[in-house]
Structure formats: C-alpha cells, structure tokens
Amino acid sequence: MxxxxxxxxxxxxxxxxxxxxxxxxxxxxxxxxxxxxxxxxxxxxxxxxxxxxxxxxxxxxxxxxxxxxxxxxxxxxxxxxxxxxxxxxxxxxxxxxxxxxxxxxxxxxxxxxxxxxxxxxxxxxxxxxxxxxxxxxxxxxxxxxxxxxxxxxxxxxxxxxxxxxxxxxxxxxxxxxxxxxxxxxxxxxxxxxxxxxxxxxxxxxxxxxxxxxxxxxxxxxxxxxxxxxxxxxxxxxxxxxxxxxxxxxxxxxxxxDGRGEPIAAQQFGREFDAATSDEFLSSPNVCRRCIITSDVPGAAFDADGVCYYCHLHDSLDKQYPIGVESEKALDKFVAELKAAGRGKKYDCIMGVSGGTDSSYLAHLLVKKGVRPLAVHFDNTWNSPTATSNIFAVLDKLGVDLETYVVDNAEYDDIYRSFMLAGVKDIEAPTDIGFMGVLYRAAEKHGIRHIVEGHSFRTEGISPMGWLYMDGGYIKGVHKLFGTVPMKTYPNLDFANFVKWSAFSRIQRTRPLYWIDYNKEDAKRFLADEYGWQWYGGHHLENRFTAFYHTYFLPTRFGINFRQIELSALVRSGQMDRRLAAAQFIEPRHGDPELIAMVKKRIGFDDAGFEHIMTMPKKDYTDYPTYKRRFELLRPFFWLMWKLDRVPKSFYVKFCIPRKKR
Structure with a gap:
C-alpha cells in the first residue's frame, strides 16, 4: 500500500x-x-x-x-x-x-x-x-x-x-x-x-x-x-x-494509484449458551416476558409474573402504534416542524452523541426535509468513535452542529463530587448538562421544538432507583464536595426548567416512537451509508459513561444496565429472550486502561479509588434535589406531558412519589 x-x-x-x-x-x-x-x-x-x-x-x-x-x-x-x-x-x-x-x-x-x-x-x-x-x-x-x-x-x-x-x-x-x-x-x-x-x-x-x-x-x-x-x-x-x-x-x-479496502458493516450476532439462559429464565424472580429481575426498582410483577416495565411498554405501544396511523402522525409532526421553522434557519434542535439513535434520527429528519440544528454537549470525555460518527453523519447530511464544551477541570470536579457522595448517579451531570444545552440552544435560536433520539422499543426506561437526576441534585452534591467553582457547566435549575417547558412553549418530542425502529438494522444502515462505527454497547460512546456502565455500577452497586435495553429489545421482538438472558448474565469486565484514565483525571490514587468503591452507599434522597417540588406540582407536569412539553417518562419517574421498598 x-x-x-x-x-x-x-x-x-x-x-x-x-x-x-x-x-x-x-x-x-x-x-x-x-x-x-x-x-x-x-x-x-x-x-x-x-x-x-x-x-x-x-x-x-x-x-x-x-x-x-x-x-x-x-x-x-x-x-x-x-x-x-x-x-x-x-x-x-x-x-x-x-x-x-x-x-x-x-x-x-x-x-x-x-x-x-x-x-x-x-x-x-x-x-x-x-x-x-x-x-x-x-x-x-x-x-x-x-x-x-x-x-x-x-x-x-x-x-x-x-x-x-x-x-x-x-x-x-x-x-x-x-x-x-x-x-x-x-x-x-x-x-x-x-x-x-x-x-x-x-x-x-x-x-x-x-x-x-x-x-x-x-x-x-x-x-x-x-x-x-x-x-x-x-x-x-x-x-x-x-x-x-x-x-x-x-x-x-x-x-x-492507491487501493483501499471498503468499509465493511459490523457483524452484530453471536453464539450463546442456551442452557445457562434457560436456567436464569426459569427463576421466579425474572419477568415471564422480558428479563427484568425482581430486584430492579419498580419491577412490581403481576399475578402472571409480568413486570411493570412491560405494562409501561404496552401503554406506550398503544399511544404510538406502528403502522399507517403512526406514519400519519410522524408526517403531521414533520409538517409542524417546518411550519414552526418558516422564516428561520432551522426547524428544530436535535441532540447528537454519535450513538445509533441520534445518528439515525438525523438521517430520518433530513430525508423528510427537516432542517435540524444538531447540538452536542462535550463533557471532554468523548470517545474517538463518537466524534467520528458525528462528523461522518452530519457532514454527509449537511447538518450544522453547535457544540458546547464545558471546562474539563470544572467538569471532572463535578464527577469527583458525585463519587465522593457515595451515590449511584455519577452520570447525572451529563444528562442534566445535555438537556440544559438543548434548552439554551432552543432559546438562543428562537426554536420551539427539541427532538430526541430515544426509542422505548430499543432502550426502555431507566428505573428511578438506579438513576436520578435534576439540577438541584447537581448543585447540592457539588456544593458539599466540590472545590472548583461551577462557571461553565450548563446546569438546569428549576426556574429555567419551568420557564422553558411551560412559558417558552419549547416542546420535546421523540420521533423514533412513530417508526418501526430496529436498532440492528439501523446500525447496518448507518455503517453502509455513512461509514458510521459501532462503539461496543449502549451508551458506551462516551468514555466516562463506558466506565460507569461497565465497571462502576456493576462493581460497586451490582447493577447491570444492559438488562433495561435488552428487555426493551425482547418486548419489541427484536431479540430472542434466551439470547438477551445470555448477554445479560455474561460478566462485565472494566477496561483497565479506562479505569486508570478515570483515576488519573478525577484525581484518585489507588487507595483513594478503593475507598470510593467500598465506602458506605448513599442515595439521592440523602441530598438536596427537586424531587419534592416535582411531586407537589404533579398536576402541572401532567398537563405539560399532555402538551408534549415533557416526555411521559419524566412525569412517571419524577412526579409520581417514589414507593418505599
């Protein structure tokens, strides 16, 4: 060569x-x-x-x-x-x-x-x-x-x-x-x-x-x-x-006169141990329909052994049925976007991460004639695969990108604060920061619509007891444990959240709900069409998020988030239940180089990191949050959900009081 x-x-x-x-x-x-x-x-x-x-x-x-x-x-x-x-x-x-x-x-x-x-x-x-x-x-x-x-x-x-x-x-x-x-x-x-x-x-x-x-x-x-x-x-x-x-x-x-090799689409299937899967699925502590286990917060099996999350999936399925009706609903929404964007440069704000869902959403909207402004929150932990995917897809589609880069020392101090707090929710700052950036971009450009690349059919809904997030939580934990002032972090405080969702009439919509979205098909299509690359797992396109999912949660809290995504794929008929079980029970092993990078950047020596991984466990209820405010304003946020100002998942997770276990 x-x-x-x-x-x-x-x-x-x-x-x-x-x-x-x-x-x-x-x-x-x-x-x-x-x-x-x-x-x-x-x-x-x-x-x-x-x-x-x-x-x-x-x-x-x-x-x-x-x-x-x-x-x-x-x-x-x-x-x-x-x-x-x-x-x-x-x-x-x-x-x-x-x-x-x-x-x-x-x-x-x-x-x-x-x-x-x-x-x-x-x-x-x-x-x-x-x-x-x-x-x-x-x-x-x-x-x-x-x-x-x-x-x-x-x-x-x-x-x-x-x-x-x-x-x-x-x-x-x-x-x-x-x-x-x-x-x-x-x-x-x-x-x-x-x-x-x-x-x-x-x-x-x-x-x-x-x-x-x-x-x-x-x-x-x-x-x-x-x-x-x-x-x-x-x-x-x-x-x-x-x-x-x-x-x-x-x-x-x-x-x-060079010769290059064509980019091949990745292979996504693999063999599994059926006997081990059957043993796991035979347990009475496993949902009879998906692979949710009874220890998942809010699982609440019914008399037939079917979990709450399956019923929630069914209710969303009825609300967003696949077929002619959903195609009409999507086309109607696209028309609304174009009408709202008339006379403006963009029709909507679209969050992008380089992952499958946001990448496919960009393709879907552009092919329907929508002019999105892609917005990315760079928490300085991006993987090369994520940035390459964002570039490849948006460049070919001709979509403009607006990136908000937080100060890395400040952001690492926020991560460190959450690890010192002893809670599970160390990735909450990324989710809240991303949403804060999306709302600010919508306000800046005078755009009423935020579109999100999320599908309940392929991702499911994170249990409240496994992940909690709000701007008050970020502020409270950092105030107790942080040392670097929060100056560039785009926090989403309560007043701004209410202003943007209620009074600015900014709507958040998930268009993938209206389509027969198959994640494996989307991966293959993106790889063939855009040179997009698979990054190895759900939410692993970010380095700290990969550490969080593959090492921190499984090791410190015994939580395997793959269960949520795999269960969603089973409910949607996109994965065999036995294969999902095999993938779920396969041990997760953290990448030693990634763990070393986290320790170095966050500022823990070996002894300090070991203390973090073994210290007494805390919960979001041990710190200041907006949860009680959301619950008190439940009727208001129910109306916001019905007006498409907030997703149903927000209303269910944040506004309904948490049942004590």
Missing part, C-alpha cells in the same frame, strides 16, 4: 487550554490538551503539531511541566513551536518526548541559535515556520505569533531557512488561518519552488477536499490543519475528527 502524504492536526495552545483562532486572533476554547490528544491517539493521526501562541507572542520559555504531561499522554509524533530561542530549550523539549521543534521568530532574530539546534538535534528535528500576511505589494513575513512584521521577502526567508539547515518548512498565510477558505496555493507553490526541503501547507483548510490541492497542485509534501480537525465543517462547533484510512485512500488514491 502506498504511503500517502501526511495529514497533520495543529493544536493552538494558550496557557493550559487549547484554543481555535482566526488569523491568530480571538482565541476560543476548544478543550483540554490531554483529552484532545488522547482522542487523536485513538484516531491514529500521522503526527501532531502544538503551537503555543501565548508563548510565541509573549516570548516566554515553554512550560516544561505541561509539555511533559502532554508528551506522556501522546503515542504519536509531536512537534512543538512557541518561543523556542536556544538550543538548550530545544533539547529540553526533545528530551521531554517531542520529536520536532518549530521555530519562527528565532530564525530571524537568532539564526545562529537555530543552527546550533540543527547541529545538536539534526535537521530532521527542526521545522521553520513561515507566517505571512498579504498586501497589495505581495507577502509580508511575520514573527511573534503573527504580531510583528519582518523585513524579509518570502524568497529571502526561504534562503535563510535553507542556509540554517532546517529539515522542513511549515507555510501559513495568516489571513487564511481559521477561515476555512482554502490554503493559499500560490504561497505554497512559491515556497515549494525554491525550497530544498519538504513543505507543509497550513492555514485555511475547510472541507477534506482542501487537503488534496496543496499536494496535487502546489508541491507540498504534507498538509496541516487546525480548524478542519477540531471543528465541524461549515460551523464553529468543536468536533475532534480525522479521516479514516479508507477516506484518505479515497482522497489521494487517484494521485498514487
């Missing part, structure tokens, strides 16, 4: 935060360096460039503690640029684990120091960064992170870089940087024509097709991009992404 040109993500560092800029100005937060790098690790990028724009502008030395931490987490070649002026500084950065040093200002102000770097580290380790701005008279070379003009022409600068002995040249037209208007091919072509070393084209990549032109038409040997690899194409929304090998083959194969 041919080795294609390198495609290099560029991350801009300001302080200890990664930012996105336009023309090296107006930095905007896009994430924590370590978390973003961990995603690029899994995406198997060629190499990674980190430009410290803060150090470049202020001309201060690199912060070695941060660079050591970044290098420790990265499993890909790293290049660093930002205020490096001496060979000693360069050697220290290389010793920390970086492969290359990028010099800009020093090439002009201290060329002998750069020569010394080349002698000490080799030309392959030194990259010269050419930053220019365009004028009526041609290009003007700039230094200091684009702040200072230098008395050099492009040809003079290239001659100096060549004389000093650098191994590569990174070329950026600052006027194009962050604009997505395409790389300045004339500039790249001019540099490549005179340079005797490889040229990396950078600044202005919009869509992925922009990656090809500098190679094909301008003589570059590699292409670097920031915005294109950290934002959704066409919109200012954070979405870490990188083309897969087959996608790279499709981009560059015509240049090198």
């Amino acid at each position: 041919h080795v294609y040109p390198r495609l290099i993500p560029v991350l801009l560092l300001e302080g200890d935060r990664l930012v996105k800029t336009k023309g090296f100005e107006d930095p905007r937060y896009v994430g924590d360096p370590v978390n973003v790098i961990s995603i690029f690790n899994d995406l198997e990028v060629d190499e990674l460039v980190i430009l410290d724009i803060g150090a470049a502008k202020s001309r201060v030395p690199a912060r070695m503690e941060l660079l050591n931490r970044i290098a420790t987490e990265a499993f890909i070649p790293l290049a660093y640029g930002g205020g490096v002026e001496t060979a000693a500084q360069a050697q220290a950065i290389i010793a920390a684990g970086f492969e290359k040093i990028i010099v800009n200002t020093a090439l002009i102000t201290h060329p002998d120091a750069v020569r010394e770097m080349v002698r000490a580290l080799g030309s392959q380790a030194i990259v010269a960064s050419l930053d220019v701005r365009g004028t009526e008279d041609g290009y003007v070379v700039h230094t200091g992170g684009g702040a200072d003009a230098a008395a050099f022409t492009v040809d003079e600068w290239v001659a100096l870089a060549t004389d000093v002995g650098v191994g590569e040249i990174l070329v950026t037209n600052i006027d194009h940087e962050g604009t997505r208007e395409g790389i300045d091919l004339d500039l790249v072509r001019a540099v490549a024509a005179t340079a005797t070393v490889p040229v990396i084209a950078h600044g202005g990549v919009g869509g992925r097709t922009d990656l090809v032109a500098p190679i094909e038409h301008a003589g570059a040997s590699a292409v670097a991009a920031g915005t294109a690899f950290v934002m959704q194409s066409g919109r200012e929304s954070v979405l870490i992404n990188y083309p897969t090998r087959p996608q790279i083959d499709a981009l560059f194969g015509h240049l090198f």
